[in-house]
Amino acid sequence: MFRTALRNVLAHKARLLMTVLAVMLGVAFVSGTLVFTNTISDAYQKSSAKGFDRVDVAVQPRYQDSKGDKVGKEAELTQALLKKSERVPGAASATGVVTGFTAIADKHGKLIGGGWQSEGGNYWGANDPRYPLTEGHAPHGRNQVLIDSRTAERAGYKVGDTVRISVDGPVLTPVISGIFTTDDGNVAAGGSLALFDTPTAQSLFGKKGTYDEIDVTAKAGTGQSALKSQLDQALPHRLVETTTGQKLADDQATAIAQGMSSMKQGLLVFAGIALFVGTFIIANTFTMLVAQRTRELALLRAVGASRRQVTRSVLVEAFVVGAVAGVAGLAAGIGIGAGLRSLLGSFGATVPDGPLVITSGTVATALAVGIVITVLAAWLPGRRAAKIPPVAAMSSVHAKATTKSLVLRNTIGALFSAAGVAVILAATTMNGSDGEAPMGLGAVLLIIGVFVLTPLLSRPLIAAAAPVLRVFGVSGKLARQNSVRNPRRTAATASALMIGLTLITGMTVMAGSLQKSIDKMASSAIRADYVVSMANGNPLSPDVARKVAATDGVTASSPLRNAPSRIGGETEYLTGVTGAAIGELTDLKVDQGTFTVSGTKAVVDEDTAKSHHWKAGSHFTAHFQDGEKATLTVAGIYEGNELIRGIMLDDRTLSPHLSDPADMQVMVKTADGASAAAKDKLVTALGANPAIKVQDKQDLSDDIAKMFTLMLNMVYGLLGMAVIVAVLGVINTLAMSVFERSQEIGMLRAIGLDRTSVKRMVRLESLVISLFGGVLGIGLGVFFGWAAGELLGTKMPTYELVLPWTRMALFLLLAGLVGILAALWPARRAARLNMLTAIKAE
Numbered sequence: 078m079f080r081t082a083l084r085n086v087l088a089h090k091a092r093l094l095m096t097v098l099a100v101m102l103g104v105a106f107v108s109g110t111l112v113f114t115n116t117i118s119d120a121y122q123k124s125s126a127k128g129f130d131r132v133d134v135a136v137q138p139r140y141q142d143s144k145g146d147k148v149g150k151e152a153e154l155t156q157a158l159l160k161k162s163e164r165v166p167g168a169a170s171a172t173g174v175v176t177g178f179t180a181i182a183d184k185h186g187k188l189i190g191g192g193w194q195s196e197g198g199n200y201w202g203a204n205d206p207r208y209p210l211t212e213g214h215a216p217h218g219r220n221q222v223l224i225d226s227r228t229a230e231r232a233g234y235k236v237g238d239t240v241r242i243s244v245d246g247p248v249l250t251p252v253i254s255g256i257f258t259t260d261d262g263n264v265a266a267g268g269s270l271a272l273f274d275t276p277t278a279q280s281l282f283g284k285k286g287t288y289d290e291i292d293v294t295a296k297a298g299t300g301q302s303a304l305k306s307q308l309d310q311a312l313p314h315r316l317v318e319t320t321t322g323q324k325l326a327d328d329q330a331t332a333i334a335q336g337m338s339s340m341k342q343g344l345l346v347f348a349g350i351a352l353f354v355g356t357f358i359i360a361n362t363f364t365m366l367v368a369q370r371t372r373e374l375a376l377l378r379a380v381g382a383s384r385r386q387v388t389r390s391v392l393v394e395a396f397v398v399g400a401v402a403g404v405a406g407l408a409a410g411i412g413i414g415a416g417l418r419s420l421l422g423s424f425g426a427t428v429p430d431g432p433l434v435i436t437s438g439t440v441a442t443a444l445a446v447g448i449v450i451t452v453l454a455a456w457l458p459g460r461r462a463a464k465i466p467p468v469a470a471m472s473s474v475h476a477k478a479t480t481k482s483l484v485l486r487n488t489i490g491a492l493f494s495a496a497g498v499a500v501i502l503a504a505t506t507m508n509g510s511d512g513e514a515p516m517g518l519g520a521v522l523l524i525i526g527v528f529v530l531t532p533l534l535s536r537p538l539i540a541a542a543a544p545v546l547r548v549f550g551v552s553g554k555l556a557r558q559n560s561v562r563n564p565r566r567t568a569a570t571a572s573a574l575m576i577g578l579t580l581i582t583g584m585t586v587m588a589g590s591l592q593k594s595i596d597k598m599a600s601s602a603i604r605a606d607y608v609v610s611m612a613n614g615n616p617l618s619p620d621v622a623r624k625v626a627a628t629d630g631v632t633a634s635s636p637l638r639n640a641p642s643r644i645g646g647e648t649e650y651l652t653g654v655t656g657a658a659i660g661e662l663t664d665l666k667v668d669q670g671t672f673t674v675s676g677t678k679a680v681v682d683e684d685t686a687k688s689h690h691w692k693a694g695s696h697f698t699a700h701f702q703d704g705e706k707a708t709l710t711v712a713g714i715y716e717g718n719e720l721i722r723g724i725m726l727d728d729r730t731l732s733p734h735l736s737d738p739a740d741m742q743v744m745v746k747t748a749d750g751a752s753a754a755a756k757d758k759l760v761t762a763l764g765a766n767p768a769i770k771v772q773d774k775q776d777l778s779d780d781i782a783k784m785f786t787l788m789l790n791m792v793y794g795l796l797g798m799a800v801i802v803a804v805l806g807v808i809n810t811l812a813m814s815v816f817e818r819s820q821e822i823g824m825l826r827a828i829g830l831d832r833t834s835v836k837r838m839v840r841l842e843s844l845v846i847s848l849f850g851g852v853l854g855i856g857l858g859v860f861f862g863w864a865a866g867e868l869l870g871t872k873m874p875t876y877e878l879v880l881p882w883t884r885m886a887l888f889l890l891l892a893g894l895v896g897i898l899a900a901l902w903p904a905r906r907a908a909r910l911n912m913l914t915a916i917k918a919e
Contacts, residue, residue: 096359096398096402096451096809097398097401097402097405098402098805100352100359100398100399100402100403100406100447100450100451101402101405101406101409101447102406102409102801102802102805103348103352103406103446103450103802104352104402104403104405104406104407104409104410104443104446104447105405105406105407105409105410105413106344106347106348106352106410106413107345107348107349107352107406107410107442107443107446108406108407108409108410108411108413108414108439108442108443109409109410109411109412109413109414109416109417110341110344110345110348110410110414111341111410111414111436111438111439111442112410112411112413112414112415112433112434112435112439113344113413113414113417113418114337114341114344115434115435115436115439116414116418116431116432116433116434117337117418118333118334118337118434119431119434120431121333122329122330122333122334123431129322129323129325129326129329130322131206131207131292131294132292132293132294132322132325133293133294133295133301133304133321133322134292134293134295134301134304134305134308134319134320134321134322135290135291135292135293135319135320135321135322135325136154136158136162136290136291136292136293136308136312136317136318136319137154137289137290137317137318137319137320138151138152138153138154138289138316138317139151139152139314139315139316139317139318140152148641148642148643148648148700148701148702148704150702152315152316152317153287153316154173154287154288154289154290154291154317155286155287156173156286156287158291158312158316158317159171159173159288159291161311161312162291162293162308162311162312163293164311165293165304165307165308165311166307167295167296167299167303167304167307168293168294168295168296168304168307168308169294169295169296169297170293170294171291171292171293171294172201172205172207172291172292172293172294173199173201173275173288173290173291174198174199174288174289174290174291174292175198175199175275175278175279175282175284175288175289176196176197176198176199176282176289177196177197177198177244177245177278177281177282177283177284178195178196178197178244178245178611178613178615178768179195179196179197179242179243179244179269179270179271179281180195180242180243180244180612180613180766180767180768181195181224181228181232181240181241181242181269181271181767182240182241182242182243182767183231183232183233184232184233184234186241186765186767187767188612188767188768189228189231189232189269194264194267194268194269195268195269195613195768196261196268196269196270196271197242197244197270197271197272197273197278197281197282198270198271198272198273198278199272199273199274199275199277199278199279200215200216200223200272200273200274200275201275202215203215205272207259208223208257208258208259208272209257209258210223210255210256210257211226211256211257211258212235212236212255212256213236213253213254213255213256214254214255215254215255215274216251216254216255216272216273216274216277217254217274218274218277219249219251219273219277219280219281220251220252221251221252221253221254221273221274222240222242222249222251222252222253222254222271222272222273223253223254223255223256223257223271223272223273224240224253224256224257224269224270224271224272225256225257225258225259225261225264225269225270225271226256226257226258226259227264227269228264228269228270229253229256234253234256235253235256236253236254236255236256237252237253238252238253239251239252239253240252240253241765241767242271243766243767243768243769244281244282244618245611245615245616245617245618245739245768248763248764248765248766248767257272283737293308301321301322301323302321304321305319305320305321347796350576350577350580350796352446352450353576356450356453356454359395359450359451359454359455360454360455360457360458360569364458364461364565364566364569377390378463384463384464385463387459387463388456388459388460388463389459390459391455391458391459392452392455392456392459394455395451395452395454395455395456395459396448396451396452398451399447399448399449399450399451399452400444400447400448402447402451403443403444403445403446403447403448404443404444404447406443406446406447407439407440407443407444410439410443411433411435414433415433418433486529486530486532486533487529487530487532487533489529490526490527490528490529490530490533491526491530492526493522493523493525493526493529494522494523494526494527494530495526496519496522496526497519497520497521497522497523497524497525497526498519498523499519500515500516500518500519500522501515501516501519501520501523501860501861501864502519502864503515503519504516504519504864504868505864505867505868507868507871508871512868512871513868516864516865516868519864520861520864523857523860524576524579524857527575527853527857528568528572528575531564531567531568531569531571531572531575531853532564532565532567532568533564534568534853535560535561535564535567535568535571535849536561536564538849538852538853539557539560539561539567539845539849540557540561542557542845542848543557546841546845549837549841550834551830551834551838552830552834552835552837552838552841553837553838553841555825555838556837556838556839556840556841556842556845557841557845559814559818559838559842560842560845560846560849566810566814567846567849569810570807570810570846570850571846571847571849571850571853572850572853573802573803573807573850574800574803574807574847574850574851574854574892574895575850575851575853575854575857576803576854577796577800577803577854578800578850578851578854578855578858578888578891578892579853579854579855579857579858579861580792580796580858581792581793581796581854581858581888582854582855582857582858582859582862582885582888583857583858583859583861583862583865584789584792584858584862585789585858585862585881585884585885586858586859586861586862586863586866586878586879586880586881587862587865587866587869588789589879589880589881589884590862590866590869590876590877590878590879591869591873591876592778592781592879593877593879594873594875594876594877595719595778595781595875596778596781597875597877598718598719598720598873598875600774601664601875602663602664602665602718602720602721603662603663603664603720603721603744603774604661604662604663604664604746605633605662605663605744605745605746606745606746606747606750606751606755606773607744607745607747607751607755607756607759607771607772607773608742608743608744608745608771608772608773608777609621609625609742609743609744609745609759609763609769609770609771609772610741610742610743610769610770610772611768611769611770612767612768612769612770613768616639616739616740616741617636617739617740617741617742617743617769618739618740619636619638619738619739619740621636621740621743621763621769622634622635622636622740622743624762624763625743625745625759625762625763627762628758628759628762629758630747630748630749630755630758631745631746631747631748631759632661632746632747632748633655633658633661633662633745633746634655634658634662634743634744634745634746635654635655635658635659635662635728635743635744636653636654636655636728636740636742636743637652637653637654637740637741637742637743637744638652638653638654638728638731638732638735638738638739638740638741639651639652639653639739639741640653640701640702640731640734640735640738641702642699642700642701642702643699643700644689644697644698644699644700645689645697649685649699649723649724650723650724651699651723651724651725651726651731652723652724652725652726653725653726653727653728653730653731653732653738654674654725654726654727654728655727655728656673656674656675656676656726656727656728656729657675658746659672659674659725659744660672660674661746662744662745662746663721663744665715665716665717665721666715666716667680667713667714667715667716668683668714668715668716669692669693669713669714670693670694670711670712670713670714671693671712671713672712672713672715673712673713674712674725674726674727675727676727676730677707677708677709677710677726677730678709678710678712678726678727679709679710679711679712679724679725679726680711680712680713680714680715680724680725681711681713681714681715681723681724681725682714682715682716682717682721682722682723682724683714683715683716683717684717684722685717685722685723685724686711686714691711691714692711692714693711693712693713693714694710694711695710695711696708696709696710696711697709697711701731701734701735702734702735702736703734703735703736705734707730709726716874718873718874718875719873745759751773751774751775756771756773759771800891800895803850803895804895804898804899807843807846807847807895807896807899807900808899808900808902808903810846811839811842811843811899811900811903811904812902812903812906814842814903815839815903815906815907815910819910820916822835822907822910822912823910823911823912823913823914823916824916826910826912827912827916832908832909833908835904835907835908836904836905836907836908837904838907839900839903839904839907840896840897840900840901840904842900843896843897843899843900843903843904844893844896844897844900845896846896847892847893847895847896847899848889848892848893848896850892851888851889851891851892851893852889852892854888854892855885855888855889859880859885862878863878866878
């Protein structure tokens with residue numbers, strides 16, 4: 078039986094090729110994801126570990142927790158603590174570390190590093206071992222700076238050039254005194270690093286006389302643990318905590334692995350979808366192969382093979398196919414992993430150097446996935462074949478499944494579909510995250526139900542295409558009959574395409590609706606012409622708000638200054654605004670009271686008011702960072718949104734209690750409204766700062782649109798794998814269907830159907846099946862998009878369903894194109910059949 082199974086695999090190489098390709102693509106996606114994420118994770122871990130080579134113990138400030146009415150804050154690492162650290166017996170040296178956001182502009186004034194990875198720090202002494210100099214000398218004063226070699230190379234800077242730099246507000250124009258090399262992971266990932274002398278860094282980053290961290294190196298013969306113990310005894314435990322360099326490296330490696338985990342899981346979800354779609358193709362292929370070999374299997378039963386042996390022979394074939402697909406998929410996956418890594422460079426991101434990481438787990442996963450998926454998909458066809466009575470099969474008495482035999486399947490499908498719809502509708506009535514799990518469960522039940530019902534749905538939906546098919550005469554009529562001849566096969570072929578289009582359509586509906594709701598939110602909540610903020614989301618210097626207010630043409634402006642406070646034993650963030658101007662800059666719906674912000678009068682969003690049981694006129698006590706307190710009055714309660722929410726009070730009430738005030742953004746209204754001239758005035762007033770964004774409402778919407786567009790393009794690309802697998806499924810089904818109908822096609826040719834008509838018949842059959850899958854997928858996608866939107870609407874009052882008709886038409890057109898392309902080879906093969914040979918075929 079084993080030899081027979083192997084001989085069957087070799088005898089049907091062409092028929093099984095598409096199955097191997099379908100499995101291989103799914104396995105390649107899985108193994109490529111594992112290779113890519115393992116390679117990136119390993120490169121970053123090794124790169125970050127180098128950064129801790131010169132740190133034996135790190136002394137870090139301990140956060141003083143919020144207790145009672147006291148606002149929590151971080152302890153300060155003073156010069157005295159640095160000296161104490163340096164004097165412990167096992168310490169060789171101690172270095173004070175200061176870090177903060179630092180934007181570097183290129184020679185055209187554009188920000189280098191994208192903002193999020195633009196860092197700055199201090200260069201310790203005249204020769205800092207952390208940052209080996211390749212050119213120049215250490216910086217001295219505010220007019221000198223060091224930049225990393227990668228940034229210098231990308232921007233074309235050299236020692237002696239003047240560079241534009243911004244920390245949190247004003248633009249600095251220091252001279253590059255030197256260039257250094259670094260193992261910093263952010264720099265390796267395309268960011269930038271600028272270094273000042275220590276006093277300048279402390280001043281620029283708001284750390285006058287203090288440090289963010291103290292790195293201590295051990296004397297020869299002193300271990301990290303011993304040095305840590307000595308530091309713990311010498312330093313005040315309530316102010317600082319100590320961590321060994323090895324622990325820091327391990328924690329960093331864990332953090333990197335966790336960060337890559339979410340990416341890995343996301344990619345594996347799409348790989349799973351591709352494999353799930355591939356499962357239909359495998360099951361379809363083996364069902365057809367078994368049907369074609371009914372007499373052969375019956376003969377094996379007649380000469381003594383048991384049912385188990387027949388089933389096992391089919392499973393052995395599946396094992397061989399799965400093993401070949403697994404090996405090929407692993408090889409392709411290694412190529413995909415290497416390609417994805419190279420692709421990062423085309424997006425401007427670089428990765429630390431390192432080899433491709435191909436673990437034994439990746440190899441085992443690739444082979445296991447290929448073999449297990451194929452064997453499981455082939456088990457049911459093999460079991461079904463073994464049940465056919467030998468005499469019936471050899472006499473061709475065994476009939477194909479009729480519509481009546483689908484009654485049980487249709488009943489099960491209807492129950493699953495009804496349960497799925499009911500659960501989804503119930504989830505739409507729930508609040509926010511409470512409905513997420515039921516929504517997911519309902520979606521799974523509905524997809525299973527529709528898949529089970531697809532044979533039943535195929536008849537009426539394909540019959541709807543009959544008027545169009547009549548235009549093509551006999552070819553169209555035959556194509557429609559062939560499409561519904563075997564409902565199970567049609568269903569399995571169409572379902573593969575249906576799943577991909579369901580996900581693509583659902584994501585498109587959600588993205589378009591979210592974009593519309595956020596646009597609506599911005600236009601309804603903000604009256605300001607411009608919003609000024611940092612490129613990386615960090616706080617702005619208070620100087621920015623002052624410069625904006627003094628700019629010619631500005632009629633109203635207000636910073637949004639955030640600060641923590643303690644209210645009723647809980648931490649609540651207060652937002653300081655210019656009380657006299659905030660009403661002109663926002664358009665928030667007030668549910669109770671009036672929108673009055675002045676003195677001790679504050680306005681509160683409805684969620685915060687509800688959590689504290691406040692109403693208009695309620696009084697509450699706020700405890701500030703400096704330990705002082707004030708009794709505030711709720712003047713009004715407004716409807717908050719994703720852009721504006723929380724407790725707003727007058728900046729003149731809040732700022733005196735802040736030691737280091739910082740603004741998240743500044744809202745601006747100008748005399749002539751939003752215009753290119755007004756924007757230029759603001760940009761010029763802020764010194765053409767590369768780190769500061771000046772955005773009108775359209776810019777804010779465009780920023781959000783970019784995020785959704787990027788997300789959608791990623792989803793389209795990833796789900797494209799599932800669509801490719803679905804195409805292979807259509808090709809495979811048609812090719813084997815042509816083989817099955819060789820005698821029938823020969824008879825049609827003999828009675829006058831020419832080659833062109835045969836090609837047209839196969840193409841129309843493929844087109845109808847693909848459009849059937851497309852209609853089901855788009856319909857389900859719209860339903861899921863609507864349901865998910867209803868859930869989001871509980872958190873976002875401005876949510877509005879938007880149906881992307883143009884894109885849905887494009888998706889349907891794509892489904893039709895898939896059908897036409899998939900039919901090219903099978904149609905050509907059918908037309909080239911020798912009619913006499915085909916008539917004699919069994």
